[in-house]
Amino acid sequence: MSYIKKLNRKLQERFHGSVQAFERDGCLVLQGALEQWDDVVSAGLLAVNRRCYDGLVNDIIFTGGVIPPMRLPALQDQALDGVEPDVLIIGGGIVGCAIARECARYEMSVLLVEKEHDVAMQSSGRNDGMVHPGVDLIPGQIKRRYNMRGNRMYDQICSELDVPFCRSGQYLCFQSKGLAFAAYFAQVYYKLFGPRCRYLGHTKFIKREPNMNQKIQAALFFPDAGVVSPYGLTIAYAENAVDNGVRLSLDTAVLDMKLDAHRIVSVSTNRGTIYPKIVINAAGVFSEEIARMANDRFFSIHPRKGTNTILDHKAAKRMTAIVSSFGTSSTKKKHTKGGGLVKTIDDNTLVGPDAVETYRKEDFSTAAQNIADVFEKQRMTDPALSLRDAITYFSGIRAATYEEDFVIRKGRRTENIVHAAGIQSPGITAAPAIAVDVSRMAAELLAKTREVRKNPEFNPIRKAILRPNELSDQERDQLIHEQADYGEIICRCEQVSRGEVKAALHRSVPCDTLDGVKRRVRPGMGRCQGGFCGPLVLQIIAEETGMPLEQIDKNAPGGELLFGTIKEVQSE
């Protein structure tokens, strides 16, 4: 019996005729209507079959709610009208920005468009910043291949881009004697297939991490795991790309495409129509929509939300590395490698994430229950974990495909598109390797029409904003004598100086919001959450940009903090 027949029988049993499967052009397509979003996702997960089909397209109509349309920028102009870049990259997350930088190694004109007001505004700025060793990835997966390659590239890439990176390592802890026994054998598997790992018995583990649960029987230590600031790296990639001639257009959303004979001819945006030779789809949760516009849809995204909590620096002293427990986060059922307890590069502890299916692709709201559940689970690893240490929490949405794998390839039908889609965890780890391959694919496609040479001017080095806090007293003193602004502390919690805030406003990727400054130099990241420094940073933005105070946004256009001069404002 064919797979389709068997599948339809199963779907009939489960959904009583509401869902049908059929094949279209080498892809498996689901159609029908369901009232529960979880059922829509379950049908997709039930149907997916990588061996027989190129991809699963889930076209089941969700009748139980309204899927919100993509949030669009309010800006309308013609700034990009008629532009003819060799390569148009859609999406300014870590994948799009890394691809832009790698594309700059070739003699190609590159335009990167991002619908938000800054780069790294969605998944890339909303994850735990873990550079994964690849503990629970399966040989054969595309994401495993890129994870392993990307992980190895991190030391060099972070050194070139001047981004702090630390290979702190990761412990995977086992709570029972039985599991400890299994762990001993698991290390044999890892020795054969990677990643590198070391078995630690109870005594050795507790000696290294004395504050963790004393009931932990054994742990596997993966020395290749690391931590990085995910938005910091994305911004660094984008800055280096722009420094090398890439044009970046923020507040720019792709609205439609025109095709002619399997080629994208034009791409319309809120800032005019672009005529690219090659299009790269790095649109994250919206990569399926881009593929649809490009008439090259062979995968579907089912967004999955995760919430993380950040603890005060004080709590980070409890451990030296990333610590997770087997059975809390590393389960395949939940589809998240979630770090467990991650000691971040900025010396906070991050707790999370969970994994919740959602049809709202941009709902970054948080809920108390999710956080309480995550804490409850992670207390298996650190029983002293307390919500009282929380300074903030955030949610991100992963762009999962039903194959639970990355889509990194040239178009199936459409000739001038390359997809870097379905990138979820471990996307941060994989991005450097993805970028190398995707930029090469773009260059290969372009080479069909003209010769593409390497760019001899490409400079891989980017200098970060100075971090006076990390200098010795003598060096810091010297710096302040040259530029007094580095001697005026604006943010007391994170010790950020006026000089750093000013520098953040004059980089090659524009920044003019409170949160934009916060992502670059950290004022407001500390325990007071910007209560003291917020108004000071706002005044510096006004001084440096010439914008009136009441026009400055917290994070995005429409997010002004102030309404105008007192007594002149009419109440509502």
Place this chain on the structure above:
Amino acid sequence: MIETLTFDVTVVGAGPAGLAAALEADAQGAKTLLIEREARLGGILKQCIHDGFGLVRFGEKLSGPEYAERFMEQLPKSKVTVFTLSFVSKIEREDGVNILTLVTRDGIRLIRTRSLVLATGCRERTSRQIGVHGRHCAGVFTAGTAQYYTNILGKLPTKRCVILGSGDIGLIMARRLTLEGAKVVGVFEAKPTPSGLTRNISQCLWDFDIPLHTSKTVTRVFGEARMSAVEIASVDDCMCPVAGTEEIIPCDALILSVGLIPENELAESIGVPIDPKTKGALVDERNETLVSGVFACGNALHVNDLVDYVSESGETAGKHAAHPLPIQRNLVPVECDASLLYVVPQRLNQNTEDTERVFFFRSSADLDNATLTVTRNGQTLFSKKYAHLRPPEMERLSVHLKSDQLAGAEPVCFHLEGSRNE
């Protein structure tokens, strides 16, 4: 070349506590340094343009800046050295001497000081610490931040807002925002009773017809880039929102007045033990912490209700910082049971000639006809009657206790009794 300066007394923070401490240390003849992070002295008083400051101390109702001015105008007449825009990035201790690393616009400076007075004030609890969820959009402000925008920058952070928490700054901001043209929909308090001073509830809410809703809290925030509404709900006895009581209130801002936390990061960095009740340092009656030579005062020690007490606490610290004890302290613990929120100081020194001991305490419940009893070894040292005690209102108590009454290691115990006022 990094400059090293030496002082007898160094005061960190030039709010009301630090100003008083520095002036007092100077008056006692100590070579004194006053360090302020901001460009101007006065601390949070600069933005407190409402009146009511100084009733106890000066017998008049002053505004915050006027109150600070009373101290600041004495500075030029004193020998106090003042550094503004100077940030203490590190404190180390070497043979009982404190070495501070200062970051200033003139470079790094090292300060060697025998006595250190920490007058670092407090910070506001944030929306995240009380678990406000939903969208993380623009429009969530702590009351102090909203006050800075309104009073220092002259800009309005809201046109229509909800205030969560009935702490004093929240009440004052309700009035202030109303006067400046914003609509305050209401003040919501999760506890069954308001947290602010009675006079503020009357003068800031009732006089302006601003409703106060107790046993209600904000559960969610809605909006895209800027807030568009909040969800409020009633809470049960455990402060948990009750399902089915949710109500959506359209507004562009949520102003929070949900508590203050003493700032003690510097103190903790040099190992000063902290009282979990006050979140400030453990001190003796001279405001010296358990680390000799390190003093704490003002809101960094415990959150005060009146600035007058903050100044007094600064003076106590400044005076004793100028005169190190010739002999080692012999400290007796001061404890309180659950009938009190806390009592300061938490230690008393046996080895002192001074018999006057000043205590500050807060009752943990609304009490009528209350009696405070202070015992040691089961014997009553003294007792005092109060017609009425409320947790938001701090009590000051001066008692004479002789050294022989403090002999031995047994704790001095504070206990309150009275009829609960529901």
